[in-house]
Amino acid sequence: xxxxxxxxxxxxxxxxxxxxxxxxxxxxxxxxxxxxxxxxxxxxxxxxxxxxxxxxxxxxxxxxxxxxxxxxxxxxxxxxxxxxxxxxxxxxxxxxxxxxxxxxxxxxxxxxxxxxxxxxxxxxxxxxxxxxxxxxxxxxxxxxxxxxxxxxxxxxxxxxxxxxxxxxxxxxxxxxxxxxxxxxxxxxxxxxxxxxxxxxxxxxxxxxxxxxxxxxxxxxxxxxxxxxxxxxxxxxxxxxxxxxxxxxxxxxxxxxxxxxxxxxxxxxxxxxxxxxxxxxxxxxxxxxxxxxxxx
Numbered sequence: 001x002x003x004x005x006x007x008x009x010x011x012x013x014x015x016x017x018x019x020x021x022x023x024x025x026x027x028x029x030x031x032x033x034x035x036x037x038x039x040x041x042x043x044x045x046x047x048x049x050x051x052x053x054x055x056x057x058x059x060x061x062x063x064x065x066x067x068x069x070x071x072x073x074x075x076x077x078x079x080x081x082x083x084x085x086x087x088x089x090x091x092x093x094x095x096x097x098x099x100x101x102x103x104x105x106x107x108x109x110x111x112x113x114x115x116x117x118x119x120x121x122x123x124x125x126x127x128x129x130x131x132x133x134x135x136x137x138x139x140x141x142x143x144x145x146x147x148x149x150x151x152x153x154x155x156x157x158x159x160x161x162x163x164x165x166x167x168x169x170x171x172x173x174x175x176x177x178x179x180x181x182x183x184x185x186x187x188x189x190x191x192x193x194x195x196x197x198x199x200x201x202x203x204x205x206x207x208x209x210x211x212x213x214x215x216x217x218x219x220x221x222x223x224x225x226x227x228x229x230x231x232x233x234x235x236x237x238x239x240x241x242x243x244x245x246x247x248x249x250x251x252x253x254x255x256x257x258x259x260x261x262x263x264x265x266x267x268x269x270x271x272x273x274x275x276x277x278x279x280x281x282x283x284x285x286x287x288x289x290x291x292x293x294x295x
Contacts, residue, residue: 001025005052007035007085008059012156013099016191017058024195028052032059038076040084047088054198055089056097057082060129064103065253067124078128083135090141095201097194102149102182102212104130107257114263115147115208123254133208144201145208146194146267149260150222153187154288160184160219161285164226168239178220178244182260183212186281188288196271205270210262213278220244222282229283233290 002025008014009029021027028050036042037059047055060078061067067074082098089096103126104119121127136143152159167174193211217225223242231237247258268274 002054003050003052004028004054004056005047005050006030007037007055007057010156011058012153012159013151013187013190014058015155016153016187017056017194020191020195021056024198025054037081038073040080043081043084044088047085047092051092053092053094054097055085055094056194057085058099060099061125064123064125064256067128068253071124071128074124074128075131078125079131079135082132083139086136086139086141086143089143090139094142095198096136096141096143097198097201098132098136098143098145100133100145100147100208101126101129102147102260102262103257104133104147105257105260107180107259109259112261112263113210115210115266122257125254126257142201142203142206144197144206146197146211147208147262148185148190148210149212149262150182150184151187151190152184152285154285154292155187160222161226161282162289164223165230165235165237165289168227168230168237169235170238172238172240173243174223174239174241175243175245175250176220176223177247177250178218179246180256180258180260181216181218182257183214183216183262184222184278184282185212186278186285188284189213189276189281193267193271193275196273197267200270209267209270210264211267212262212264212275213281214264214275215278216261217278225279225282226286229279229286233286235286235290 010031
């Protein structure tokens, strides 16, 4: 059985990946409590100890706004650590899968970004994630970088869907940005794509891929969909109005890309299947969350 190392076991994607990876090989899953990604020596020691054949890095510094005031920590985890992991994988002849982000782009494009489009991050978080991509590519490792966007799931500490449900339970009115568009991506579909990609990786298929649910929406329309689907499932909701606002009306420390749509054609061609539509993913996530809350 292949030895698989999963980094970021407690995150929303890491939790989703574990059942899949456990059935594919001998899995070692680590979290923040046992691996500090800001310390290269810890990474090297762990890889040397486990000697994995596959490494999946689902961990990251994801506090987009906080990164503006903690650039060194964001860079250590998102920019330097992936390069260290890739170099360790190269030395072991292991394959490295790394999760990246739509934030490597500036969002000024008006059609879906493909893998070879010019990167131009507009904030510290995106800059740190791009640095990680570059560090990986500068090694001779066998790697796949998967850029994704607007990720949410049942696991993890929080995401847009969970935030909307929490606010919608307590408030009658919510204001949501309507001029940023992208593809909401359920961790269930993202994890499935990752495990389907693994056996297809070889010297001809290593590289960068875009992996999101299909379809495009705004944060405002995403919020509307969340409440519609949640109401059908019987979630407790007090919300009566969702008010669309512009980005300048909701200032944040970090700028966000206005257009975050990633083309999934390259990955779809390799896997032989198209990504599920984003609303289907939302419905399935809410169904799972409802069952979990009932237990």
